[in-house]
Structure formats: structure tokens, C-alpha cells
Amino acid sequence: MSSDSVILLETVNFAAEKHRNQRRKDAEQTPYITHPIGVARILSHEGGITDIEVLQAALLHDTVEDTDTSIGELQAVFGQTVARLVQEVTDDKALSKEETKRQQVEYAPHASHQAKLVKLADKLYNLRDINRCTPTGWTAGRVQEYFVWSAQVVRGLRGTNPALEGHLEELFKQRGVEL
Numbered sequence: 001m002s003s004d005s006v007i008l009l010e011t012v013n014f015a016a017e018k019h020r021n022q023r024r025k026d027a028e029q030t031p032y033i034t035h036p037i038g039v040a041r042i043l044s045h046e047g048g049i050t051d052i053e054v055l056q057a058a059l060l061h062d063t064v065e066d067t068d069t070s071i072g073e074l075q076a077v078f079g080q081t082v083a084r085l086v087q088e089v090t091d092d093k094a095l096s097k098e099e100t101k102r103q104q105v106e107y108a109p110h111a112s113h114q115a116k117l118v119k120l121a122d123k124l125y126n127l128r129d130i131n132r133c134t135p136t137g138w139t140a141g142r143v144q145e146y147f148v149w150s151a152q153v154v155r156g157l158r159g160t161n162p163a164l165e166g167h168l169e170e171l172f173k174q175r176g177v178e179l
């Protein structure tokens with residue numbers, strides 16, 4: 001087996017253990033790990049991305065935000081680059097929800113190319129997931145707001161990956177949202 005495959009298995013195992021008790025907000029309470037795995041898969045299968053550190057960052061991208069994982073722990077286990085990429089896509093928990101959303105819009109254009117890739121795939125996965133099944137308790141208005149806000153973030157990520165941006169543009173168009 002190639003060393004990249006071994007590294008990816010180690011990474012997906014780490015993420016699975018960290019997210020082991022977390023569920024998605026859908027009616028079936030899907031195990032949360034389907035999301036980071038799906039984000040990494042979008043990058044490889046649809047984005048044509050083979051950069052192992054980007055794929056690792058995708059697998060780990062919600063561990064610091066949603067579990068007891070620290071950036072220091074990621075740095076010790078996976079190295080500085082992967083840890084920095086996860087840091088770039090992690091919301092500041094000290095901020096209010098509205099401020100967090102504003103920060104994402106503001107930071108997007110300044111993110112590194114690798115972090116922009118993870119962010120694009122994260123948004124693409126979540127928007128497809130909303131279309132598949134509305135998260136529990138979300139009104140139609142909240143869904144539309146999520147699309148409008150996501151478009152503001154994606155606007156700052158443009159010029160990064162034409163395939164992913166094309167799929168996102170189509171999803172926004174279906175909702176009547178300008179990119």
C-alpha cells in the first residue's frame with residue numbers, strides 16, 4: 001500500500017474516533033463522520049485534488065470546531081501544514097453566531113489556496129445535504145438564508161477550482177441566488 005493511503009487511513013480513523021458520538025441534524029441522525037469523508041471525496045473525485053494535506057485537512061476540518069480536539073494535538077499528530085489548514089477553516093467559538101458568519105465572509109478571500117479548496121467542498125457538501133433533507137427544525141426561510149450567506153462566502157473563494165465552483169453556481173441558481 002502507498003504511504004499516502006496509510007496516512008489517509010490514519011487520518012480518517014482519527015476523525016471517526018473524534019466524531020464518534022456526533023450525529024448530523026437530519027431526521028435519520030446520520031453519523032457525523034459521513035460529512036468530513038464526503039468533503040474529502042468531493043475534493044478528490046470532483047475537484048481532481050491529489051494534495052494529501054488538503055485531503056487530510058478535509059477529513060479533520062470539523063474536529064476542532066465540534067470535538068475536544070485542539071490545534072496543538074493536530075500539529076503533533078499530522079504536522080504543521082495540516083494543523084494550519086484546519087485552523088484556517090475553524091470558526092472562533094468565542095464569537096456569536098452572527099459574528100462567526102460575518103467572519104467567514106470576510107476571511108474567505110484571504111484564506112490560503114489549500115484552505116479555500118476545503119471551504120468550497122464543505123459548502124458544496126452542506127448545500128447538497130440540505131437539498132437531500134432539510135435539517136431538523138429548519139424553516140424554508142432559514143434554508144434560503146443559509147444559501148444566501150453561503151453565496152457570500154463562496155464569492156470570496158472564487159478562482160480556486162472551476163469544477164467545484166461550477167457545481168456551487170448551479171445550486172445557487174436553482175434557489176435564485178446570485179453568485
Ligand SMILES: Nc1nc2c(ncn2[C@@H]2O[C@H](COP(=O)(O)OP(=O)(O)O)[C@@H](OP(=O)(O)OP(=O)(O)O)[C@H]2O)c(=O)[nH]1
Nearest residue numbers: 023024025026035062065097122126127129130134135136
Ligand atoms: N446541511 C446540513 N448541515 C448539517 C447537518 N448536520 C449538521 N450540519 C452542520 O450544520 C452547519 C450549518 O448550520 P448552521 O446553522 O450554520 O450552524 P450551527 O447550527 O452549527 O451554528 C454546518 O457546519 P459546518 O460544516 O461547520 O459548515 P458552516 O456552515 O459552518 O460553514 C453543517 O456541517 C445536516 O443534516 N444537514
Ligand SMILES: [Mn+2]
Nearest residue numbers: 035061062122
Ligand atoms: Mn463542515
